[in-house]
Amino acid sequence: MASDDGPNLLQGFKRANNILAQAEEKDGVEYSYGADKKFAEDDSEIALFDALAQSEGAISSAIETEDFAAAMGSMAALRAPVDAFFEAVQVNSDNEVVRRNRLNLLSQIRKVCGQVADLTRIEG
Helix, strand or coil: CCHHHHHHHHHHHHHHHHHHHHHHHHHHHHCCCCCHHHHCCHHHHHHHHHHHHHHHHHHHHHHHHHHHHHHHHHHHHHHHHHHHHHHHCCCCCCHHHHHHHHHHHHHHHHHHHHCCCHHHHHCC
């Protein structure tokens, strides 16, 4: 968290987590059933799908070998695709299929980052 990417990734995670929590409460459902890349409408969305898939595997492998620095590095690599996604995409699209897919994508951010640490407990 002391790196340049740490605070920015934390803000991206918190933004994703807050949007997701509000939508889950409002809709009365849990958005954790997996997003589908075929519904992505923006290049930044596709890039985030790819980055999450890559990071999830790298983080899992690093945790298995107790290489926590590598796990944190893989998580930090999500900063740019998460930032780009939030700059380019409106999560609450008028198209309900796209909206649900984007909310499930936010759930993937929470899941992937949650492999390393409970970022909801970090203030900032």
